[in-house]
Amino acid sequence: MPGVPVRGPWSRSGLAREWAVAMATSGYVPLGHETIERELEELVDVLFDVLLAEPFAPAPAEEVGTGLADLGFTTPTGLSRTVELLVRRLPAHPELLDVHRLPDKVASVVGALTDSYAFAVRNFVFDQQEELKRALLRAKERAERQLWLSEARFREVFSGSPVGIAITDVDGALVETNWAIREMLGYSGAELAGRDLVDLVHPDHAAAVREAYRSLNEGVSGRLRERGQLLHKDGDPVWAYLAASVLRDANGAPRYHVTMVEDITELRLLQHQLTRQNLHDPLTGLPNRQFLVSRLTDLFARPEPVDLTLFLLEVDGLAVVNEGLGHDAGDALLRMVAHRLHGLVGEDPRAMLVRTGGDEFAVAIEGEPPELARWAADINAELAEPIYVGEQGIAASVSIGIVRQVAGELVFASAAELLRAAEVALRRVTVRGKRQWGLFDPNLDSRERARAGLAAAMPGAWENGELEIRFEPAVAADGRQPLGALATLAWNHPKRGLVRHGECIALAEQTGLSVPIAQWVLRTALERARQADSDVPVAVPLTADQAHDPDLVGTVGDLLAGLDFGASRLWIGMPVSALRDEQGEARDNLQVLAATGVNTYLHGFGLGYEDLACMEDLPARAVEIAPDLVQRLARNPGTVVERAVRDLVPLVREHGAGVLVDGIETEQQAEWWTRLGVDALRGPLFADTSW
């Protein structure tokens, strides 16, 4: 049946289908199964054409081998499956039954097919290899170009950078250096090549730098940043900032280091100068308070307390020199003090001399302190030698506050505490006078602290109504009948209990509260007395500030008028201390008040001739003896003071003023003063007036 198409498994398409399955599993071709079948069917047709052709010529079968390879069937399996299939199917194929010498012809056809297939696959692989090589070449070219570009960029940076750059191998030997680093260190490139980078580092820093590179190699740290000193060829130190990173090969092993070196010598000098300016006093060249605090803070940072003596020296009377001779003289004096103090302690490595403030110097001595009294005397002896400013010879003296920290005895929590203690000691000695010295007393300090705490709490207490006005009676010395009521201030402290008038006033004066409180006392006292069902005289003791107040007369006048309070019922007391001073307004105030009909008296009256002079000069109707004097006489009977008092009272009375005694605590005291002939008494012995 030549030429007749046959269906079913023995059809040409059936063979093609079978072939397609065999080929598809021999390797991957990116074609749909139907496409493969269709393509193979064409090849089957070619084979049949060759086998059926007369005369027989196998050459066209080569097309089939090439065709298979072109379809992408390129595996050895593909060939063997093809041969196996064709050799089995073709000789028995119904369509070819009549072909003469069919097996020979099939063999020839398969031979031609395999030849061409092998040739085609060989070329296919050659092509692919060629393609791959082109790809490889291209990739390499690109990589090299990128390398070249990055190299070129690096070169640019390397040679143009003002930052020194050194490339070293892992052992630290210099492979390459740029201009900047050669310039910085004074070597030529040839001189540096092969040298150990660490040799260029100052011996003090070499070990640290070497260690840093080692940890860089080991990958402990990714980058090195060190500040250190390098050595210039001529031996000068070069302060530099080193930043290094490691270059690793493809396997991650360190191959080179790139070290950037920035010369910071100039920067360091500038920094040093700035630091010096910040920590030094320009007038004397001595370190300043900042410096002292920072050094003391360092000392306090040590694990064990350090034995330490701090002297705080205040130049006596600097203001007098400044005002009297001008600030140039004052400055010269300060320079002189600085110079001489430096001569005394400058050579002692344990001592530090600083100027802590305008007229204040400090000397801190670590370890065993000098003998204090001797040292203070030496200083003042040294300063007593005058210097000349123009024609004027001036000399200085200092007051010295001293604090000692001794491990196991007295240890401060911080530098600030130590300084504060020295200031407390200095303040205490300056109160005593000039050219004094004193050691800080922690017990005294704690009392003062308590007092300061109390003073600080006073404004709040006033706000909260803890302050009140109490009327204390003044009674006639003979017969003890009430003569009048004294308005006093009292503080019902929730912890301390009652704080009495004198202490209240003293506390108020520490805080600047004294004027408003005193005003409040005056006004409230008058209001309360006005409301009370009585016309007993009322006395209000003023503070010194209040006595000097230029508005005092107006204030009192307004109050009297506003409350319709008779001037003659009011007694205004002024502290005699305020009246001794002829500068203030107090004397005028007292005279005007007296002229307006208000009774005046002097409180805090003592023994000095000045007190008597006040009494003589001023129209005060009475004096009040200070409670200190009462207590002193009670403690020390039969003394000179007692004799003076005995003489004083009659003198006052002879002058025409009444005498009131404050602070009577016992019946004995009351009787003693009564015998002396005073007019009135007051004090804790007598119960408060109910209003």
Add this chain to the structure above:
Amino acid sequence: MAKQLSWVPEDVEMGRPSAARVYDYLLGGGHNFAADRELAERFARALPGSRDIARLNRAFLRRGVLFLIENGIRQFLDIGSGIPTVGNVHEIAQAVDPTIRVVYVDNEPVAVAHSQLLLEHNDRAAAVEADLVHPDGVLDHPAVHGLLDLDQPLGLLMVGVFHFVPPERAPLELLARYRERLAPGSYLALSHFTADTRPAEMAAMVEVMSNSRDPIHPRTRAEIAELFTGFELVNPGVVPTADWHPVAPADDVAGPEREQIYAGVGRKTATG
């Protein structure tokens, strides 16, 4: 200059065997070097049926791409594309629709250069050198931006590549980052080696690859399914490559090698 260059590290070694060329060899390709063929032979000895595994995986890629095209995808990002072995995505896709755009991504410079040579005259396909483990580096690559529109659905292909991602690279977070940046309606087609079957042979193969530039990290079926977090898996889910939408008898083999690579396709939902 040569002396000055002395400290510069030696050139990257181009001749090291690469997984891409091993794959090419197993598929019957000629784009490989002696070192690749040597490694491929050791690979095939350790894991019998390697040629079929490669072929089935390649066939999955073809079916997956066609499936995505049927579902409207017109742009593809093929990560880990390797050597442009026969049957590349752009060939498959552009045969269906010449306007489809394809970007190939590989981290192997030779494979990328090769792909670029192949694509020189194709202005709808490009190949870039980038690494799967840097999602933003891949997605923000200028060539990706030039050809693909990330605001439109795309087909993200990770066929036979994710098993190169070691666990310490946080595979889930990596995929999550890709997912975040894809438009809803995008697809992920992924296939991945597993040691669920023939663990001993797989261990031997992993050992063979352990010193190559591309060590392999097989994952379990559950782990592979988890990679599709945020994607809605298309039926039949994560299955052996041969079982994913087979169309012809040649897409399958009888032996255990048919289950050596799992494959799946997932769709990013609006909320995914």
